[in-house]
Amino acid sequence: MKIFFAFLLIIFLVFSGYHLSFRKLRLPLFAHKFYLTGLEFLFLGLLLGPQFLNILDVKTCGALAPVTALLLGWIGMLFGFQFEFSILRRFPRVYFLAGLLESLLTLLVVFGGIYFTLPFILTISEHMRIVISMVLASAAACTAQTGLAMFSVGKIGANQSIIKILRYLSSVDGLVAMLALMPVFIFFPRSTDIAASRFVFGYDIFIAVIIFVAFLILYNLFLVYRREQSELALIIIGMVIFISGFSSVMNFSPLLSNFFMGVCLVNLTTEKEKIFNTLVSIEKPVYLLLLVFLGSAWHLQSFWVLAYAGGYFVFRFAGKMIGGFSISLLGPKMKEYPPGLGLGLIGQGGLSLAILYDFQQGFQSEIVDMVVGIALISISYFDLVCPSLVGRLLKKGE
Amino acid sequence: MSVAGGAAAEKRGVMPQSIAKKDHLFSYLLIIVFMGLLGLWIKGIDIETGRQQAGVIIFSLGFVMLSAYVLAQLVRFFNLPMLTGYIFAGIIAGPYISGFLTIEMVDRLRLIDDLALSFIALMAGGELRLSLIAQRGKSIILSIIFVTALVIGLVMGCIISMGHYFNVTSGFNFISLLIFSILIGVICVARSPSSAIAVIKECEAKGPFTGMILAVTVVTDVLIIIIFTIAMSLSKILLKGGSVIQLTEISGLMLETLASLVIGVVLGQVISFYMDRIRRDFLLFLLFVAFAVARLSIGFNHLMEVQYDISLHLEPLLICMSAGFFIQNFSRFGTYFLESLDKMSLPIYALFFSIAGASLNFDSLILCWPLAIIIVAARMIGLFGGSWLSGIISHDPSVFNRNAWMTYVTQAGVSIGLAQIAARQFPEIGIHLYTVVLAIIAINQIIGPIIFKLALNNVGESSDSSTLN
Numbered sequence: 001m002k003i004f005f006a007f008l009l010i011i012f013l014v015f016s017g018y019h020l021s022f023r024k025l026r027l028p029l030f031a032h033k034f035y036l037t038g039l040e041f042l043f044l045g046l047l048l049g050p051q052f053l054n055i056l057d058v059k060t061c062g063a064l065a066p067v068t069a070l071l072l073g074w075i076g077m078l079f080g081f082q083f084e085f086s087i088l089r090r091f092p093r094v095y096f097l098a099g100l101l102e103s104l105l106t107l108l109v110v111f112g113g114i115y116f117t118l119p120f121i122l123t124i125s126e127h128m129r130i131v132i133s134m135v136l137a138s139a140a141a142c143t144a145q146t147g148l149a150m151f152s153v154g155k156i157g158a159n160q161s162i163i164k165i166l167r168y169l170s171s172v173d174g175l176v177a178m179l180a181l182m183p184v185f186i187f188f189p190r191s192t193d194i195a196a197s198r199f200v201f202g203y204d205i206f207i208a209v210i211i212f213v214a215f216l217i218l219y220n221l222f223l224v225y226r227r228e229q230s231e232l233a234l235i236i237i238g239m240v241i242f243i244s245g246f247s248s249v250m251n252f253s254p255l256l257s258n259f260f261m262g263v264c265l266v267n268l269t270t271e272k273e274k275i276f277n278t279l280v281s282i283e284k285p286v287y288l289l290l291l292v293f294l295g296s297a298w299h300l301q302s303f304w305v306l307a308y309a310g311g312y313f314v315f316r317f318a319g320k321m322i323g324g325f326s327i328s329l330l331g332p333k334m335k336e337y338p339p340g341l342g343l344g345l346i347g348q349g350g351l352s353l354a355i356l357y358d359f360q361q362g363f364q365s366e367i368v369d370m371v372v373g374i375a376l377i378s379i380s381y382f383d384l385v386c387p388s389l390v391g392r393l394l395k396k397g398e
Numbered sequence: 399m400s401v402a403g404g405a406a407a408e409k410r411g412v413m414p415q416s417i418a419k420k421d422h423l424f425s426y427l428l429i430i431v432f433m434g435l436l437g438l439w440i441k442g443i444d445i446e447t448g449r450q451q452a453g454v455i456i457f458s459l460g461f462v463m464l465s466a467y468v469l470a471q472l473v474r475f476f477n478l479p480m481l482t483g484y485i486f487a488g489i490i491a492g493p494y495i496s497g498f499l500t501i502e503m504v505d506r507l508r509l510i511d512d513l514a515l516s517f518i519a520l521m522a523g524g525e526l527r528l529s530l531i532a533q534r535g536k537s538i539i540l541s542i543i544f545v546t547a548l549v550i551g552l553v554m555g556c557i558i559s560m561g562h563y564f565n566v567t568s569g570f571n572f573i574s575l576l577i578f579s580i581l582i583g584v585i586c587v588a589r590s591p592s593s594a595i596a597v598i599k600e601c602e603a604k605g606p607f608t609g610m611i612l613a614v615t616v617v618t619d620v621l622i623i624i625i626f627t628i629a630m631s632l633s634k635i636l637l638k639g640g641s642v643i644q645l646t647e648i649s650g651l652m653l654e655t656l657a658s659l660v661i662g663v664v665l666g667q668v669i670s671f672y673m674d675r676i677r678r679d680f681l682l683f684l685l686f687v688a689f690a691v692a693r694l695s696i697g698f699n700h701l702m703e704v705q706y707d708i709s710l711h712l713e714p715l716l717i718c719m720s721a722g723f724f725i726q727n728f729s730r731f732g733t734y735f736l737e738s739l740d741k742m743s744l745p746i747y748a749l750f751f752s753i754a755g756a757s758l759n760f761d762s763l764i765l766c767w768p769l770a771i772i773i774v775a776a777r778m779i780g781l782f783g784g785s786w787l788s789g790i791i792s793h794d795p796s797v798f799n800r801n802a803w804m805t806y807v808t809q810a811g812v813s814i815g816l817a818q819i820a821a822r823q824f825p826e827i828g829i830h831l832y833t834v835v836l837a838i839i840a841i842n843q844i845i846g847p848i849i850f851k852l853a854l855n856n857v858g859e860s861s862d863s864s865t866l867n
Binding site: 062063065066069080128211214215217218220221224225229230231233234235237238239240241242243245247248249250251283285361362364 | 422425429432433435436439440443445447448449450451453455456458459460461466467506527595636679740741742743745748795852
């Protein structure tokens with residue numbers, strides 16, 4: 001009973017807050033930024049979770065696993081749809097390289113920072129140290145566009161070129177994050193025997209490729225004939241759940257599986273417009289639901305986590321600034337942009353949260369919960385300061 | 399796409415119908431092969447962790463949805479309703495054929511079931527137009543009266559006269575047999591509004607016949623609870639002696655029904671308000687409403703029993719039908735409401751009826767198929783006799799009178815719920831009663847949608863029959 005009441009409450013909160021979050025409101029500036037990012041749903045999830053009201057307890061969230069699998073798969077597939085090669089090719093290649101480079105540099109800086117500081121905070125095995133560092137670095141590599149939403153048309157109009165490059169970079173830099181996440185689910189099953197691990201790894205890769213091809217063929221069989229919109233919705237929901245479930249059974253990531261499927265579909269199928277419209281139609285509620293689930297799993301053990309989150313904030317900020325500076329040196333086209341381009345790439349968004357939740361579902365433990373909690377605090381910091389930093393960048397660009 | 403917008407869709411050439419169908423069939427068969435292979439692969443994996451167990455449930459949900467869709471497309475080649483395909487998918491995937499969906503998994507998918515049922519009930523209520531009910535009020539009332547009386551009478555007569563021939567009932571004394579026959583007779587009156595609305599929507603059926611049968615089905619579902627309670631009271635008198643029917647039980651039940659209807663009206667107003675002022679993401683709002691009703695009813699029922707020791711149950715089905723009825727007939731948004739519901743109907747039906755198919759109990763059917771077939775036949779005769787008689791008296795067209803009974807055959811969840819209540823109240827005959835009801839439902843749910851569609855075609859109110867005409 002609790003399970004269903006909890007789900008009911010989640011849906012209601014998501015829904016009532018959706019309109020609060022994504023409409024123009026006349027609120028004090030701090031509250032405006034807070035509501036714009038949807039952060040209140042994170043805190044509402046926290047309220048409902050085991051730390052406070054315990055409506056969304058562990059058992060309840062377990063029973064709602066099909067929903068979370070759908071959410072992760074949906075976000076993964078939607079992100080995969082960003083990578084339509086024919087569209088990407090229309091932009092200068094240097095932009096794409098800039099996105100990858102900026103993301104990679106952020107990843108390396110954050111990975112290094114966390115890897116070397118983690119032993120001072122937690123006592124964990126070497127392989128978990130690598131896993132945690134890689135996941136947090138992947139989440140750090142992503143950028144969201146929430147900061148840009150704060151600005152008036154006039155302000156944006158004066159900085160068209162900067163806005164354009166920021167949007168492009170934030171669309172593609174998640175690719176590095178997703179590719180970096182792959183080894184986490186592939187290289188670290190559960191065996192400590194190196195030889196056995198290598199065999200298992202090789203076998204798993206082979207099987208994964210076969211199964212992925214089978215799913216791709218299945219999708220194409222469904223899509224080979226034109227379908228009504230309602231039929232397409234059923235097929236997509238069914239396939240996302242199908243693939244997510246299969247991934248969970250294989251100890252892989254539903255987010256990644258559906259991401260790769262999205263990339264293949266957008267480049268191979270003629271129904272991509274209709275699929276994309278279906279995916280986008282419930283993007284916002286999916287995102288808000290994810291925030292609630294993340295919030296419910298948010299564990300705040302002590303006030304030290306605020307300091308640790310500050311550390312993550314510093315590493316990511318440094319990574320983005322280094323990345324932004326480096327790409328401004330990538331040839332004449334990029335020299336048009338200010339070296340402080342990293343200020344516009346500070347926002348973290350849905351994909352980072354999805355990565356964190358995917359990690360939490362795949363590697364369930366108290367340490368993982370703590371690490372994800374720290375990252376969530378840091379993401380909150382970023383989302384709150386992001387508009388100011390973007391404003392500073394745009395002012396420099398004028 | 400997020401970078402610079404999407405490309406235009408590719409145009410397709412038109413193919414001759416016969417060649418196109420053959421290719422479709424081949425692609426669906428290939429889909430089944432691939433899905434089957436993936437399903438077998440999953441079955442072969444050792445499930446060790448909680449995450450993998452959850453993964454199996456998630457996988458099964460996706461599998462059921464997709465296979466229901468494919469089978470529904472396949473049965474269309476044989477001019478059968480898609481509902482039949484959904485049910486067959488559930489039966490094949492269920493615990494009695496492939497065993498892919500275990501009984502435990504089916505239980506864990508109840509969340510989807512409750513959600514879907516509330517949604518379907520909203521649609522059923524929304525399809526009831528007051529103007530049509532007013533036009534055919536006499537037919538509707540007479541049909542309910544005659545069908546109820548004849549079904550109960552014939553089923554009771556069959557069981558009492560032939561009960562000693564069947565293993566299930568041969569050990570009963572006369573009183574037990576009488577009680578058994580009364581309760582089965584009443585349960586046989588129950589229909590399936592969800593199946594009715596699904597077939598009607600698939601066939602895009604419209605007209606006086608469609609309106610009438612939907613009204614009869616929905617109203618019967620409201621009345622059956624009252625009739626069942628009277629039957630239960632009567633049965634208790636027979637079992638324990640005494641001569642007075644407990645009026646408190648009946649009045650309590652009337653109060654429950656009224657409360658559910660009133661709450662439904664309030665809900666209808668809330669939904670209308672939402673459509674008027676906000677309207678955005680209405681589909682998701684409706685999903686929330688459907689789910690809220692399903693779950694809050696259970697919570698309320700539990701609260702009343704545990705906290706106040708009062709048996710006061712709200713019926714989610716009644717609440718949603720009432721809400722849908724209010725929106726259609728007392729607000730400006732009836733058309734928009736139904737159009738919005740239509741957009742999400744396909745995934746909902748596929749899930750709901752495939753789970754229903756997986757829930758059908760074939761063990762029961764194997765145990766008592768002779769008795770079940772006799773009862774099904776008696777029920778059909780009662781349905782035919784009652785609807786024909788009421789049609790004659792109401793001067794309905796003869797084609798209505800000949801075909802109406804075919805639309806009343808489907809049975810589903812309400813009957814199971816009533817059987818469970820009866821089984822708890824009369825433990826000495828409970829398990830036998832429940833078994834027989836499950837067997838009857840298994841038969842009716844398979845053949846019901848098929849002959850329902852046939853009836854709509856015969857009367858000429860489905861889009862298929864209109865196209866042919």
